[in-house]
Amino acid sequence: PTPRRGIDMTQEQQTVDLPRSVFTGLAEARGGAVTGNVLGVINYTTECTGPRVENGRLTLDLHMAADAGEAFAEVWTTGREVVTGEHHGVVYAHDGEYLLVAGRIAPAGRYTEDTRAAYVAALDLMDTLGYKNCFRMWNFINDINADNADGLEVYRDFCKGRAEAFELFHFGDSEVPSATGIGSLGGGIAFYFLASRSAALTSVENSKQMAAYHYPRQYGPRPPKFARATYLATTHTDRRSGQIYVAGTASIRGHETLHAGDIEAQVKLSLDNIEHLISDENLAAYEITQGNSLHNLDNIKVYVRHRSDIPAVRRMCEERFSPNAHIQYLNVDVCRADLLVEIEGIVA
Ligand code: 3EB
Incomplete structure (x- = not known):
């Protein structure tokens, strides 16, 4: 079989436009205030609907906000014209280089089979349209x-x-994308994935954490399959200026949750985990040198289990992230019962 991530030597020096996302208000996103080619609009809002094509745009509503005042949109844009479509229940948008695909699994007593089927539809679409390099997945459960x-x-x-x-x-463990697997307030399971046609991808692990796909059996019958980060290079030779998509990151060392019940210690370890993950010390194993610190992280989402913890979490995050970083705080459950917080972002 052809490698999923083989580097096409004919494109070695070619620079690719990278996808971008911004947080906006819902009305702004709907009203077309965002200029450029819109790959999709993900609404973090008060109910889960879609995915659908609305005004020519892939739109997915996630139930991630308790009221309208907390709602926001994440708008994805690219450098080229976008085409939308539907394939076996998943909705997609693509521009010749990047694909955004979104799906939803209805609330049910069991999820294994419907999750497999919905993922199969999305992965099959990637193969069919030729976007074989999936670099980021979000799952709202x-x-x-x-x-x-x-x-x-x-x-x-x-x-x-x-x-x-x-x-x-046939995804090998080192080929799975970075991901978020997080709670939501309703609507079964909703997801959206990003994939590329020709970008050079590298799955990055954190040397201080066990790879999630190696977690022992105590965490469930099959381990969570995701990478700690995905590195998306702008060219096939430059390893100094790519994007790093940082997966949901929590208070875990090795495979164990640390600091159960202590929100401040969990926030600190989550931030320390991201800081190490994107550091040159950790990235040396992948021959990536960028000199990143937490100040280079943007498009940040901070998921907090208990609403009453948000002020303390916000204070700690503002201390360590750039004052210019765009940060959204969401009050939802986290995938392990003893985790109180999870943080994701993008080094762009
Ligand atoms: C962890 O590190 C915390 O199942 O896709 C973080 C990011 C977590 C993604 C997922 C789970 C997922 O294991 C949980």
Whole structure:
């Protein structure tokens, strides 16, 4: 089989436009205030609907806000004209270099099979349209810590279906993208993925954390399959100026949750984990040298289990991230019952 991530030597020196995202208000996103070619609009809002094509734009509404005042949109733009479509229940938009695909799994007593099927539809679309380099996935899971109809935690049920889909598409562990797997306030499971046609991708692990796909059996029948980060290079030779898509990052060392019940210690370790992940010390193993610090992280989402912890979390994040960084705080459950916070972002 052809390698999923082989470097096409004919494109070695070619610079590719990278995708960009911005946070806006819902009305701004809908009203077309965002200029450029819109790959999609992800609404972090008060109900889960779609995905659909609305005014020619891929639109997905996630139930991630308790009221309209907390809602925001994440708008993805690219350098080229965008075409939209639908494929076996998933909705997509692509521009010749990048693909955004979104799907939803209806609320159910069990999720393994529907998760596998929805992932298969999205991965099959990537293969069919020729966007074989998937570099980022987001998954929003209602009742993530509840037991399913068989007494298996919903998150673990989801992980089973995801692992089976990756297996069907022959993803090696080092080929899985960075991801977020987080709670939501309703709507079953919703997801969106980003993939590229020719960008050079590198899956990055954190030398201080066990790879999630190697987590032991105690965390569920199939491990969570995701990379700690994905590096997206602007050219196939320059390893100094790419984007780093940082996965949801929590208070985990090795495979263990540290600081159960202590929000401040969990925020500190989550930030320390990201700081190390994007440091040249950690990236040396991938021959990437960028001199990144937490000040280079943007497009940040901070997921907080208890609303009352948000002020303290905000204070700690503002101390360590750039004053210019765009940060959204969301009050939702986190994938392990003992995790109080999870943080993601992009080094752009
Ligand atoms: C962890 O490090 C925390 O299942 O896709 C973070 C990011 C976590 C993504 C996922 C889970 C996922 O294991 C949880």
